[in-house]
Amino acid sequence: MNIRNLMLVCMAAALSACGGGGGSAAPASEAAPQSIVPPPVSNPPSATGAADLALADRIYKGDARTPAGFDVETRPSNVVGTLATRHLKNTDFISGNQAMTPTFEVCTNDMAQAIDWSENQATWNGQYSDLVEVRSDAHMFEVVRVPRSDVTAMVRHRVFKCDYLDRSNTDLHADAGAAGSMNQRPLTAMELEALAEYLWQFTMFNNSNYAVESSTRATDGGFLVQTIRMGKLTAGDAGSCDTVQIVDWTHAMNTADGTLTRSLSNVRTFQVKSVAGTTELCPG
Secondary structure (H helix, E strand, C coil): CCHHHHHHHHHHHHHHHCCCCCCCCCCCCCCCCCCCCCCCCCCCCCHHHHHHHHHHHHHHHCCCCCCCCCCCCCCCCCCCCCEEEEECEHHHHCCCCCCCCCCCECECCCHHHHHHHHHCCCEECCEEEEEEEEEECCCEEEEEEEECCCCCCEEEEEEECCCCEECCCCCCCCCCEEEEEECCCCCCHHHHHHHHHHHHCCCCCCCCCEEEEEEEEEEECCEEEEEEEEEEEECCCCCCCEEEEEEEEEEEEECCCCEEEEEEEEEEEEEEEEECCEEEECCC
């Protein structure tokens, strides 16, 4: 028998010893196969779901009505009592039934006129408010008063400068339509953003059960567009989910002449609830 045949015989003998006769049992020396445990399945919320959850949480808590970067005024540190700030309107100076009268913020380039208008509104809680300061910048006049009935309080009357903004074609009773004319030049997206976010502070949107999700710029042909997206919470029945309505409050400015228009449009709704201080999205 040559060396090649001897090797074939040895290989056959080895195969027979390993169960070549058809036995299915594994040798005792072989380790049992280990079961494979799959990794846990992670289902993070979508970007939209996460944004909805964050917005609803801010509405419930009520401590952050606007997101970071939104231009809102801070309270003066020297005022310890009530702070009342408002723009003077045409309806402040007319008598009779005002229900059908278009309402808009007045404007003037004359400081004396702004002071005179403020003087006509100087009564606060039945008491006269003393004029203590008059301020102005490129946008407005501000007449500052302190009520005699409460010297810890401050009343601020504001009047737009017509060279900046004329709102005389606006009706604040409506959510859509004309929004005045920007007379400042140049006409820029930054100025429109600042104006829209400033005006937001004097609307019903700056109230409980509302919160701003975002404020974004865009262009549309010959218009600059600023859209403030907000959520409004409507409480459901006891034990059920609440509803958040997403709305867009949009200002568009004609880049040729500064004409402003505004609109309010519904975007979508989602369901949410607060359980032991934790905000949760409802299915569906």
